[in-house]
Amino acid sequence: MTAIIEVRRVSKSFGGVVANKDVSLAVKSGTITGLIGPNGSGKTTLFNSIVGYHPIDDGSIRFEGEEISSFPVQQIARRGLLRTFQQTRIYGAMNGVENMLISLPHRKMKIWDALKTFTKEDYERADHLLEFVGLYEKRMLKSGDLSFGQQKLLEFAMALMNEPTCLLLDEPTAGINPTLINGLIDRLKRANSEFGITLFVIEHNMRVIMNMAESIYCLAHGQMLAHGTPDEIQNDQRVIDAYLGAH
């Protein structure tokens, strides 16, 4: 299987703070890959670098074989590499369906297509995905009034609506009710298996990530500490030390 995202020796500093140093990793196409690490280890910075949120200082980032490290966010998103936010971002003044419709991909869209109204298929797809994440009943409510967990689910559904080839999820289960988490894991897995979307997931909840990912990377102090299968990572003394603060 080929790598869909290839990060090679990426470094990023903010002033004197080195957020990422010489980070390399590869996300294989069609898999679920995890990224873990203690708070402040540079996970979100790495995500931001990959999706073009800020320029990187050094290194190379490839998506489907193409160098994307100098592209702006929108251009990368239109190539099918999408991210969700740790602090959930949805369009609060609109209802669920509108949020979904806006998220239709702008990839192949010409400017004239923007002047078309949404089709019946678009609505059906929106309803279907809202049903998929369990928000169908609340789809006509102002999405800003939904609970934080529901907003996370909506954001996930919006990402699916955009038909990405690869989805970067920043802590998808943070703030979600523990009983809902199992449902979410199931949905993430199905998004991967049924829709064929490659997932790259930052997660603090070990139970979740060990359950889902086939391959896990662990960052600590901005550097890549370990890489392996869930079992290897769980038993890696360096990872345990990093989490307990021995590093």
Place this chain on the structure above:
Amino acid sequence: MARNKTILYSLILAFSIVAPFVFPNFGTQLATLWLMIIVALTWDMTGGQMGYNSLGNIFFYGTGMYVAAVIAIGLVYDVGDYTNAAGGGIYKFTDLEYFGGMALGILGAGLFCSVCAIVIGSLTFGLRGPYFAIGTLGVAIATGELVSNWDWVGGGQGIALPVYPGDLDTGKIYFYFLFAAIGISVFIFVKWLYGTRFGAAINAIRDDEEKADAMGIHTLRYKLYTWAMAAFFVGMAGGVSAFQLIHFEPLESAYQTINLGIFMVVCVLLGGKGTLWGPVVGAILFHLFKEVTWNYLLGWQWVALGALIVVTVVYFQDGVMGWLMHKRPQWFGIRIEEKIAGEAE
């Protein structure tokens, strides 16, 4: 429901057509009301629907006036000579020259303002929130000052255009219908636009521009096109105003930042930002309020107007439509679905 709407729209249209004949003394007032509706609706395209509060839309109104006037005059005479005479020379316009010049002038004004919006937008759309408001306000004020020092277009004196060739009352009705036609076109246009993917994209920019970026929306392109569309209509309205006023000058009538430039924002806030009907309702209420205070509270009219602005901005930010939406959410389709349609997952 659909039938009720048809009846409502027909009634409004019918009233718009008969209004100047039923209230002949208010011909100019009603024309100004349409102007307010046009500038409010177009201001809401960026301010309400896209989240970019421009204080510089008056730039398009003033520029539209000048462009329309320059085209209409330039087709027949040398513009420099004409403005030099300041209405003193003998410059006659035949009916064809008058109406032909007006038609081309108004259209040209719209197109020119669209191009201006693209250019100014490319420079100012990097600004956010209050910075964008102040930046665009600066553009409008600066342009007013520049134009008032530009002798070719009459400098501070402004331009005196030829008078409507028919009798005065017909002229009033004629300008009323020009404004009404543009106003109705704007309304139909935005009503359609807000239902398209374009409308959805600008709403996304308003709610969270970074998220819109992250979802792959061409944010800058949408911002520029939206402002260009708004500028097109405001420019045309400015063009009509130029001929209606006959004589206009740069600071008080064309680039009137503290009058119309602010009024359009107040209209939208009063009626309800980001709604289809809000700007229309707001323009009507505001215009009524303004005319009543100008007639019955003379001397205090600016105080009353200031009080209205303060009360709107501080206590009534959502406007009439926002208040209705809060009180009667079901009218706007905000509801919880009872049952799940379609098959279960």
